[in-house]
Amino acid sequence: xxxxxxxxxxxxxxxxxxxxxxxxxxxxxxxxxxxxxxxxxxxxxxxxxxxxxxxxxxxxxxxxxxxxxxxxxxxxxxxxxxxxxxxxxxxxxxxxxxxxxxxxxxxxxxxxxxxxxxxxxxxxxxxxxxxxxxxxxxxxxxxxxxxxxxxxxxxxxxxxxxxxxxxxxxxxxxxxxxxxxxxxxxxxxxxxxxxxxxxxxxxxxxxxxxxxxxxxxxxxxxxxxxxxx
Amino acid sequence: xxxxxxxxxxxxxxxxxxxxxxxxxxxxxxxxxxxxxxxxxxxxxxxxxxxxxxxxxxxxxxxxxxxxxxxxxxxxxxxxxxxxxxxxxxxxxxxxxxxxxxxxxxxxxxxxxxxxxxxxxxxxxxxxxxxxxxxxxxxxxxxxxxxxxxxxxxxxxxxxxxxxxxxxxxxxxxxxxxxxxxxxxxxxxxxxxxxxxxxxxxxxxxxxxxxxxxxxxxxxxxxxxxxxx
DNA sequence: AGCATATTCCAATCATCTTTGGAATATTGT
DNA sequence: ACAATATTCCAAAGATGATTGGAATATGCT
Numbered sequence: 001x002x003x004x005x006x007x008x009x010x011x012x013x014x015x016x017x018x019x020x021x022x023x024x025x026x027x028x029x030x031x032x033x034x035x036x037x038x039x040x041x042x043x044x045x046x047x048x049x050x051x052x053x054x055x056x057x058x059x060x061x062x063x064x065x066x067x068x069x070x071x072x073x074x075x076x077x078x079x080x081x082x083x084x085x086x087x088x089x090x091x092x093x094x095x096x097x098x099x100x101x102x103x104x105x106x107x108x109x110x111x112x113x114x115x116x117x118x119x120x121x122x123x124x125x126x127x128x129x130x131x132x133x134x135x136x137x138x139x140x141x142x143x144x145x146x147x148x149x150x151x152x153x154x155x156x157x158x159x160x161x162x163x164x165x166x167x168x169x170x171x172x173x174x175x176x177x178x179x180x181x182x183x184x185x186x187x188x189x190x191x192x193x194x195x196x197x198x199x200x201x202x203x204x205x206x207x208x209x210x211x212x213x214x215x216x217x218x219x220x221x222x223x224x225x226x227x228x229x
Numbered sequence: 230x231x232x233x234x235x236x237x238x239x240x241x242x243x244x245x246x247x248x249x250x251x252x253x254x255x256x257x258x259x260x261x262x263x264x265x266x267x268x269x270x271x272x273x274x275x276x277x278x279x280x281x282x283x284x285x286x287x288x289x290x291x292x293x294x295x296x297x298x299x300x301x302x303x304x305x306x307x308x309x310x311x312x313x314x315x316x317x318x319x320x321x322x323x324x325x326x327x328x329x330x331x332x333x334x335x336x337x338x339x340x341x342x343x344x345x346x347x348x349x350x351x352x353x354x355x356x357x358x359x360x361x362x363x364x365x366x367x368x369x370x371x372x373x374x375x376x377x378x379x380x381x382x383x384x385x386x387x388x389x390x391x392x393x394x395x396x397x398x399x400x401x402x403x404x405x406x407x408x409x410x411x412x413x414x415x416x417x418x419x420x421x422x423x424x425x426x427x428x429x430x431x432x433x434x435x436x437x438x439x440x441x442x443x444x445x446x447x448x449x450x451x452x453x454x455x456x457x458x
Numbered sequence: 459a460g461c462a463t464a465t466t467c468c469a470a471t472c473a474t475c476t477t478t479g480g481a482a483t484a485t486t487g488t
Numbered sequence: 489a490c491a492a493t494a495t496t497c498c499a500a501a502g503a504t505g506a507t508t509g510g511a512a513t514a515t516g517c518t
Contacts, residue, residue: 005419006279008341012417013255015334019327020258023249025476026242042495050235055477057496062475067330076485076494083330090322097319098248101296101312105244112237188241190234254506271465284507286466291505305464305515 022066023094027051028059035069036088036214037142037185038149039081048143088214095188109188119196121210122181124219137174138209139182141191144227152183152216153224160184160191163198171204183209183216251295252323256280257288264298265317265443266371266414267378268310277372317443324417338417348425350439351410353448356381366403367438368411370420373456381412381445382453389413389420392427400433412438412445 022028030049034040040048046056060080063069070083082088098105122130130136131154138155140147147157156174158166174180180199184191192208199206209216217223251257259278263269269277275285289309292298299312311317327334359365360383367384369376376386385403387395403409409428413420421437428435438445446452 005341008337009259009419010255012334012337012341013259015331015337016258016324016327016417017253017255018331018334019323020249020252020254021475023323024246024253025249026239026246027476029245029249030238030242052478053495054479054497057494058477061496067327073485073495076492078495084326086322086326086329090319090326093315093319093322094248094252095245097313097315098245098296100315102244102247105241105247108237108241108244112234112241188245190238250505256506281508282465283467283509286464287507290466302465302515305462307465 018066019068022063022068023091025059025062027055028063029091029094031056031059031063032068032082032087032091033185033188035080035082036091037146039079040145041077041079044145045080085218089218092187092214099188113188113190113193114197116193116208119193119206119208121208123210124216124221127181127209127216128219128221135178137178137180139180139192139195139206140184140213141182141195142184142189142213146185148225148227150213150217150223150225152213153222155183155224157227158195160194163195167198167202171199171202174204180204180206181209182206183212186212186214247295248297251292251297252320254288254291256284257292258320258323260285260288260292261297261311261316261320262414262417264309264311265320266375268308269374270306270308273374274309314447318447321415321443328417342417342419342422343426345422345437348422348435348437350437352439353445353450356410356438356445357448357450364407366407366409368409368421368424368435369413369442370411370424371413371418371442375414377454377456379442379446379452379454381442382451384412384453387424389423392424396427396431400428400431403433409433409435410438411435412441415441415443 046053068087069080071078071080138152140151140155140157141160182192182195196206196208275282297316298309300307300309367381369380369384369386370389411421411424425435425437
């Protein structure tokens with residue numbers, strides 16, 4: 001009887017640990033970050049995360065077994081997506097806790113992203129308010145597919161990789177008086193920090209959207225889809 | 230240069246995964262649940278989780294290395310505690326996601342806790358409101374040490390294990406008109422569900438506090454400490 | 459100093475996870 | 489039916505993690 005309860009308790013925690021195990025691997029965390037931008041095919045994910053396809057498939061299978069992602073087939077292609085928007089929140093909490101509690105993690109994020117606080121992160125609420133005013137241009141520097149899957153309404157899209165090439169054209173296109181706020185995949189993505197620095201070097205005042213699109217989305221702010229800005 | 234960025238990204242995700250790895254084991258999740266009640270010694274934790282002491286120590290060490298718990302020595306004893314209240318929230322999110330997304334997990338919680346919805350869970354806000362009115366008695370059925378470390382002000386304390394023995398005395402002591410709301414360690418603890426069922430069988434209307442003390446605490450509601458109710 | 463107690467360390471075993479290249483499978487279009 | 493393509497499956501190897509009993513360490517008490 002007592003053993004029975006204990007066995008049931010153990011079985012329950014065993015189940016909980018299935019989700020924990022899914023989060024216990026850097027490659028899987030990166031895949032989850034990518035999927036937070038929208039659904040993607042195995043091959044795309046493999047390329048974006050610089051992983052072998054067979055490994056990507058195996059990790060996605062593990063994530064699916066833990067209930068964190070789901071997939072659907074479209075012909076020969078298989079699209080994966082987060083099973084639930086809570087998953088993105090969970091991953092972000094893991095990341096944030098690591099960054100706050102582990103000195104090495106904080107160092108690693110700083111080494112990858114640089115000093116983000118110097119880029120004067122703008123709160124999503126503040127940006128939403130200023131967007132109505134019209135004195136701000138929002139810049140989305142993620143890959144095209146991610147922009148299409150969901151972006152801030154009115155955001156100008158330039159891919160991170162092409163920013164340098166298009167800097168002159170872009171800054172000419174944007175009204176000189178407008179401040180620029182750039183965003184990307186989220187708090188631990190380099191694209192927007194890079195972009196803000198590039199714009200500033202080019203003499204344009206620019207700031208970072210704090211938390212990227214996930215924070216915006218989670219706050220229930222509007223999202224536009226499709227390739228037209 | 231590109232390799233450099235990639236290496237830094239990998240290093241960052243490696244760091245994030247340290248937290249994930251800490252959550253990847255049922256024993257550690259159980260320890261975190263216990264520590265969410267307040268600080269505890271290694272031996273106590275080992276007993277409460279039915280683990281060997283050496284293993285408990287090893288798992289606590291792993292949790293500390295992931296920044297999830299901290300310890301402080303008091304003479305020969307070492308007390309462990311959660312490093313941060315966010316840790317409890319993270320663990321609960323893992324559990325909830327498992328319970329929602331994994332059929333086996335849902336089954337396992339049901340097997341351990343029984344049908345909780347039949348116990349008419351009371352929202353913490355609702356309880357707080359009704360507490361002011363005074364027409365409700367709150368019952369804490371956790372171990373004495375956990376009650377002492379923090380309980381709902383005015384809660385009557387009876388240990389889970391002694392509930393059956395003290396049922397008659399207890400129900401006699403409580404005003405007959407008052408509803409009873411029982412709580413324990415949280416959403417995945419059996420103590421309060423057991424207690425509610427026992428009280429109902431004894432003819433007393435009783436309900437469950439939804440989310441137990443962690444939800445109460447996280448809502449910023451008042452907490453009392455010490456052994457006096 | 460010597461003893462008792464709580465915790466940690468250690469070594470060893472067993473189990474599980476990661477990653478890879480290549481084969482197998484499923485689907486579409488010809 | 490066949491070829492082309494995207495994905496999954498598989499086997500194997502190396503790496504990492506879990507758990508244990510017992511030894512070692514640290515602290516307090518007499």
